[in-house]
Amino acid sequence: MTNTVPTDVRVGHIHLKVSDLDRAIAFYSGVLGFGVTQRSGDQAAFLAAGDYHHHIGLNTWHSKGSGPAPVNAAGLYHVAFVFPDSASLGAALQRVLESGVTLDGAADHGVSEAVYFRDPDGNGIELYRDRDAKDWPRDADGSLRMVNARLDIDALLAEAD
DSSP: OOSSOOTTOOOOOEEEEOSOHHHHHIIIIIITOOEEEEEETTTEEEEESTTSSOSEEEEOTTTTTOOOOOTTSSSOOOEEEEESSHHHHHHHHHHHHHTTOOOSEEEEOSSEEEEEEEOTTOOEEEEEEEOOGGGSOBOTTSOBOOOOEEOOHHHHHHTOO
16 A cells, blocks of 8 residues: 555645625636536535536635634635636736735746735635746756746736736
């Protein structure tokens, strides 16, 4: 028996506790662009990119009307959504900024370009795109060398489709 997961394992979906379902749907659907695939009254909704059953579950089962979790509490740091290219990432970033969301940060990691912000309930969100693996920065011995450089947001927005 081995202690490693298969290389084709993937994250299928996330479920987030939210305090206001309609507000969360407006953000994840109206701003980020995920489609609502199912809704269960004011308790839960499921959203997806394309025709998948759901990538995001939103629920108020234990959180309706609550405020955000304390910043220094254990829990999810952020969820990351991978975009296929700079154009689609730039378009998503443009919608985020136009909605009035303030960015927490933006970085060029060498392997990827990423922007960070919070949803209306304070959940951390990362939108990013991976560079082609052949372009990833590597040390002389071939090991991966990720960086934390400034991301040119204007250039990314110029790529928006």
